[in-house]
Amino acid sequence: xxxxxxxxxxxxxxxxxxxxxxxxxxxxxxxxxxxxxxxxxxxxxxxxxxxxxxxxxxxxxxxxxxxxxxxxxxxxxxxxxxxxxxxxxxxxxxxxxxxxxxxxxxxxxxxxxxxxxxxxxxxxxxxxxxxxxxxxxxxxxxxxxxxxxxxxxxxxxxxxxxxxxxxxxxxxxxxxxxxxxxxxxxxxxxxxxxxxxxxxxxxxxxxxxxxxxxxxxxxxxxxxxxxxxxxxxxxxxxxxxxxxxxxxxxxxxxxxxxxxxxxxxxxxxxxxxxxxxxxxxxxxxxxxxxxxxxxxxxxxxxxxxxxxxxxxxxxxxxxxxxxxxxxxxxxxxxxxxxxxxxxxxxxxxxxxxxxxxxxxxxxxxxxxxxxxxxxxxxxxxxxxxxxxxxxxxxxxxxxxxxxxxxxxxxxxxxxxxxxxxxxxxxxxxxxxxxxxxxxxxxxxxxxxxxxxxxxxxxxxxxxxxxxxxxxxxxxxxxxxxxxxxxxxxxxx
Amino acid sequence: xxxxxxxxxxxxxxxxxxxxxxxxxxxxxxxxxxxxxxxxxxxxxxxxxxxxxxxxxxxxxxxxxxxxxxxxxxxxxxxxxxxxxxxxxxxxxxxxxxxxxxxxxxxxxxxxxxxxxxxxxxxxxxxxxxxxxxxxxxxxxxxxxxxxxxxxxxxxxxxxxxxxxxxxxxxxxxxxxxxxxxxxxxxxxxxxxxxxxxxxxxxxxxxxxxxxxxxxxxxxxxxxxxxxxxxxxxxxxxxxxxxxxxxxxxxxxxxxxxxxxxxxxxxxxxxxxxxxxxxxxxxxxxxxxxxxxxxxxxxxxxxxxxxxxxxxxxxxxxxxxxxxxxxxxxxxxxxxxxxxxxxxxxxxxxxxxxxxxxxxxxxxxxxxxxxxxxxxxxxxxxxxxxxxxxxxxxxxxxxxxxxxxxxxxxxxxxxxxxxxxxxxxxxxxxxxxxxxxxxxxxxxxxxxxxxxxxxxxxxxxxxxxxxxxxxxxxxxxxxxx
Numbered sequence: 019x020x021x022x023x024x025x026x027x028x029x030x031x032x033x034x035x036x037x038x039x040x041x042x043x044x045x046x047x048x049x050x051x052x053x054x055x056x057x058x059x060x061x062x063x064x065x066x067x068x069x070x071x072x073x074x075x076x077x078x079x080x081x082x083x084x085x086x087x088x089x090x091x092x093x094x095x096x097x098x099x100x101x102x103x104x105x106x107x108x109x110x111x112x113x114x115x116x117x118x119x120x121x122x123x124x125x126x127x128x129x130x131x132x133x134x135x136x137x138x139x140x141x142x143x144x145x146x147x148x149x150x151x152x153x154x155x156x157x158x159x160x161x162x163x164x165x166x167x168x169x170x171x172x173x174x175x176x177x178x179x180x181x182x183x184x185x186x187x188x189x190x191x192x193x194x195x196x197x198x199x200x201x202x203x204x205x206x207x208x209x210x211x212x213x214x215x216x217x218x219x220x221x222x223x224x225x226x227x228x229x230x231x232x233x234x235x236x237x238x239x240x241x242x243x244x245x246x247x248x249x250x251x252x253x254x255x256x257x258x259x260x261x262x263x264x265x266x267x268x269x270x271x272x273x274x275x276x277x278x279x280x281x282x283x284x285x286x287x288x289x290x291x292x293x294x295x296x297x298x299x300x301x302x303x304x305x306x307x308x309x310x311x312x313x314x315x316x317x318x319x320x321x322x323x324x325x326x327x328x329x330x331x332x333x334x335x336x337x338x339x340x341x342x343x344x345x346x347x348x349x350x351x352x353x354x355x356x357x358x359x360x361x362x363x364x365x366x367x368x369x370x371x372x373x374x375x376x377x378x379x380x381x382x383x384x385x386x387x388x389x390x391x392x393x394x395x396x397x398x399x400x401x402x403x404x405x406x407x408x409x410x411x412x413x414x415x416x417x418x419x420x421x422x423x424x425x426x427x428x429x430x431x432x433x434x435x436x437x438x439x440x441x442x443x444x445x446x447x448x449x450x451x452x453x454x455x456x457x458x459x460x461x462x463x464x465x466x467x468x469x470x471x472x473x474x475x476x477x478x479x480x481x482x483x484x485x486x487x488x489x490x491x492x493x494x495x496x497x498x499x500x501x502x503x504x505x506x507x508x509x510x
Numbered sequence: 511x512x513x514x515x516x517x518x519x520x521x522x523x524x525x526x527x528x529x530x531x532x533x534x535x536x537x538x539x540x541x542x543x544x545x546x547x548x549x550x551x552x553x554x555x556x557x558x559x560x561x562x563x564x565x566x567x568x569x570x571x572x573x574x575x576x577x578x579x580x581x582x583x584x585x586x587x588x589x590x591x592x593x594x595x596x597x598x599x600x601x602x603x604x605x606x607x608x609x610x611x612x613x614x615x616x617x618x619x620x621x622x623x624x625x626x627x628x629x630x631x632x633x634x635x636x637x638x639x640x641x642x643x644x645x646x647x648x649x650x651x652x653x654x655x656x657x658x659x660x661x662x663x664x665x666x667x668x669x670x671x672x673x674x675x676x677x678x679x680x681x682x683x684x685x686x687x688x689x690x691x692x693x694x695x696x697x698x699x700x701x702x703x704x705x706x707x708x709x710x711x712x713x714x715x716x717x718x719x720x721x722x723x724x725x726x727x728x729x730x731x732x733x734x735x736x737x738x739x740x741x742x743x744x745x746x747x748x749x750x751x752x753x754x755x756x757x758x759x760x761x762x763x764x765x766x767x768x769x770x771x772x773x774x775x776x777x778x779x780x781x782x783x784x785x786x787x788x789x790x791x792x793x794x795x796x797x798x799x800x801x802x803x804x805x806x807x808x809x810x811x812x813x814x815x816x817x818x819x820x821x822x823x824x825x826x827x828x829x830x831x832x833x834x835x836x837x838x839x840x841x842x843x844x845x846x847x848x849x850x851x852x853x854x855x856x857x858x859x860x861x862x863x864x865x866x867x868x869x870x871x872x873x874x875x876x877x878x879x880x881x882x883x884x885x886x887x888x889x890x891x892x893x894x895x896x897x898x899x900x901x902x903x904x905x906x907x908x909x910x911x912x913x914x915x916x917x918x919x920x921x922x923x924x925x926x927x928x929x930x931x932x933x934x935x936x937x938x939x940x941x942x943x944x945x946x947x948x949x950x951x952x953x954x955x956x957x958x959x960x961x962x963x964x965x966x967x968x969x970x971x972x973x974x975x976x977x978x979x980x981x982x983x984x985x986x987x988x989x990x991x
Contacts, residue, residue, distance in 0.1 A: 101561045114560070121554055123561060222560040227790035256565045256793055333790060336595050339604035340558050344663070353660075356599055382595070382785035387613055391787055395614065 022047035023183035027092045027240040034091035041074035041091030048093045052184045059160045061178035065138035073135045087133030095185035097176045098139040101220035110142040110154040112366040113341045116348030123220020125248045132247040140175030144368045146224045148172050149440040153370045162503040164467045167424040170200030177204040180234040183502035187235040187244045195444025197232030201456040202419035205470030206500045209233045213451030214259040217252030223337040225330035228448040236500040238269045238490040268483040269490035279314025279412030290422045292462040296471040314408045326445035328394035335378030405450045415476040419456045423469045453482040457489045457498045521679035521717040528671035535644045535671035536564030543666040556669035558602030570671040573703040574618045580697045583622030588796045591789040600646040609641035613786040617641040626693040636678040645670040684742040696813045699838035720748040724760035731765045740765040824854035839876035850887035868911045880914040889917040930976040939983045942966045
């Protein structure tokens with residue numbers, strides 16, 4: 019039998035449902051794997067061995083009773099900004115140290131009900147603000163592909179957990195690319211759903227109007243399996259919607275006749291040549307399978323980064339106001355002026371978080387609100403319109419996920435603007451609320467280091483299933499293959 | 511100079527708790543938080559725990575729309591919520607979910623008016639806007655504001671739905687403010703959106719200016735009863751400053767209920783920057799024609815319509831009808847009594863004189879009065895059948911109000927039934943004649959002296975003698991009978 023940590027979610031679930039493999043065995047194998055690798059990779063901030071073993075035996079009991087669960091025994095990792103009842107939730111921050119989530123996020127609850135087993139919570143840039151996990155208060159995660167390269171962020175811990183074989187699938191969050199970028203940097207499938215497809219209840223808000231829970235997996239089938247277990251409107255999140263498609267059938271549909279548009283403004287200058295070549299390889303592969311490829315234009319997409327950061331920072335400045343030490347976190351009783359105490363507690367935020375709170379508060383302040391937040395919001399409406407126009411000609415768009423392959427630790431930490439530029443290709447999708455998916459597209463080697471490449475597929479709002487159909491074709495043609503990678507760069 | 515010689519402008523921001531809803535504005539916790547142990551009526555949403563999201567209570571929107579319609583406002587077909595950002599320990603998220611007319615916000619309703627009768631003319635107070643928002647928690651200063659060593663926070667109230675009703679500065683006197691608030695309360699009670707007698711149900715901030723001087727904002731008025739007191743104080747304070755030749759400074763003051771005065775909040779007058787922006791977690795609310803019509807169709811009778819009906823159905827004078835409907839409890843009381851005793855005018859008179867007197871003396875609401883509509887009707891029947899006189903009736907009503915006993919029991923216990931026994935009254939009259947020989951002499955010429963003698967007979971029987979019998983007997987005795 020194949021090593022458990024290399025198995026896909028469908029495989030594990032069917033083996034557990036059939037009684038060929040127990041959930042307890044699966045969990046034991048993964049806990050062993052984590053014990054072996056997490057010290058090097060720093061994917062998990064908290065491993066819940068006891069809870070995972072307990073959940074596994076409950077799944078095994080269900081199987082004995084004859085129940086069949088779509089994710090029976092599938093071990094998953096949860097980004098540490100999503101609430102898992104009874105587990106610490108720090109958001110990669112010192113402010114929340116000591117806080118234990120008192121309830122399950124809706125997505126976590128739905129995964130558990132489907133038989134998935136939460137192994138633990140994973141590292142993130144503080145409050146999901148970053149593109150490399152270097153902003154985590156608990157140290158950066160490592161990219162198993164190369165010791166000196168970042169895994170991407172902010173959901174880097176989840177990406178590393180799945181790519182390192184320490185989880186079968188994982189949840190991240192994608193506010194401006196935080197699932198797609200680390201998926202790209204670690205060679206995984208990484209989904210950012212249509213806004214409103216998944217519940218945000220239990221996800222600690224960074225920028226509410228932009229973010230969605232997303233999924234990392236090593237195959238399109240696994241991605242579909244995990245995603246569909248969480249779908250459906252949630253009465254606890256007024257921004258959720260029910261979609262009529264079935265994701266589970268999407269991978270098996272054909273791509274013939276689909277129209278693919280390469281976003282011209284994103285494929286031009288400033289793109290690393292390896293990325294450009296991955297993009298054209300992908301297009302050619304799809305063309306061979308009956309897809310027509312053309313050039314799409316989103317004329318004003320170049321302003322997205324500015325608009326994105328204005329909106330994200332504005333919302334963040336308000337969302338993060340609640341961390342004042344009064345109601346949660348390890349903050350002892352104090353004497354004296356409460357304003358001073360608030361300042362003391364809030365000085366625990368890291369530099370990047372402080373920067374975004376201050377800039378966001380500025381962008382919303384009287385006299386500047388219209389110039390910054392107001393204009394960014396109007397741009398957003400315009401961008402949505404431009405995407406809608408493009409989708410009249412194309413079924414799916416394609417663009418780089420990142421202009422460059424994974425960068426080095428420390429390479430961008432000195433200059434925040436350079437770091438923000440890592441998100442240039444991913445943020446338009448969040449502004450427009452569209453579904454997008456990073457597909458791994460081979461590797462390239464530089465100075466003896468092999469690094470993964472990826473491109474993103476973008477579908478019209480509410481047409482997430484198209485992403486699965488196209489990605490599945492790329493997977494079947496052998497171009498998009500995600501594998502477990504051991505440090506540093508050993509594909510197993 | 512008298513106060514009335516000064517031109518007074520008062521604008522109100524009235525906060526009305528939507529306390530007839532079962533739940534809070536954005537979660538399933540109870541809207542009725544009073545009397546619960548601190549921090550027991552809370553959940554992740556109203557505590558603002560990380561990851562929780564607000565979900566709008568749709569009934570709150572219905573209630574807001576009914577109020578907006580009753581206040582003749584333009585109702586927005588599409589509106590949203592905004593965040594009002596500021597740090598304060600009674601706020602679980604350090605922002606309040608509210609509505610606003612700027613910064614991309616559209617409130618539920620705007621541009622209306624509330625009318626009431628004042629000195630025989632109709633006054634219309636313009637409503638600038640109505641917005642839906644959440645109540646913060648409550649700070650408790652164990653030893654009073656400023657003198658406590660520590661402050662406690664109770665979030666039981668956090669997230670309860672509020673309507674903020676903002677008027678234009680159209681109120682011209684504290685008395686107008688009193689009638690306005692009364693009328694508003696009555697509208698809210700008729701709509702069934704607010705139990706206005708509950709603690710904290712109606713609170714207000716008042717903007718007061720005198721003679722076109724600087725506007726002073728009076729905050730922290732925590733009940734409808736305090737609103738008029740606070741305004742009266744503030745108008746007087748400003749008037750005195752002006753009459754002494756000074757000028758009023760623009761500032762925010764706090765109404766300190768215990769001291770009965772407004773006190774400067776001594777803050778630097780910098781404009782708070784609330785950094786408003788649209789609340790991303792609550793989708794825009796769009797009202798289609800059918801939904802709106804359904805809500806409007808479900809509206810109960812409002813005070814003005816009810817007053818009109820009182821005039822048409824019961825033949826009341828317009829003034830009397832308006833007095834009754836100014837308090838829904840009083841209007842209900844009237845109609846219930848009329849069902850049991852079918853002379854509406856008599857009922858209305860008794861309510862406006864004796865019943866209101868009892869409420870004022872006892873400082874209670876009509877529903878706390880021991881004289882139920884049943885008791886009032888019973889007593890009116892006794893007067894009608896001559897069992898007791900009207901004058902005795904007033905005494906009976908006081909006794910019923912004090913003891914809670916039925917009128918018949920009160921009358922029997924105190925021996926108040928009317929005396930119609932001619933022989934008994936004749937003996938009393940003879941005694942009166944013996945004691946007042948001069949009046950008897952005068953009575954042969956002077957009708958007033960006759961009345962005096964009759965009055966003395968009534969007095970000796972403590973009002974119990976049948977006045978007709980007393981009259982007849984006295985005249986008979988004077989005529990030598």
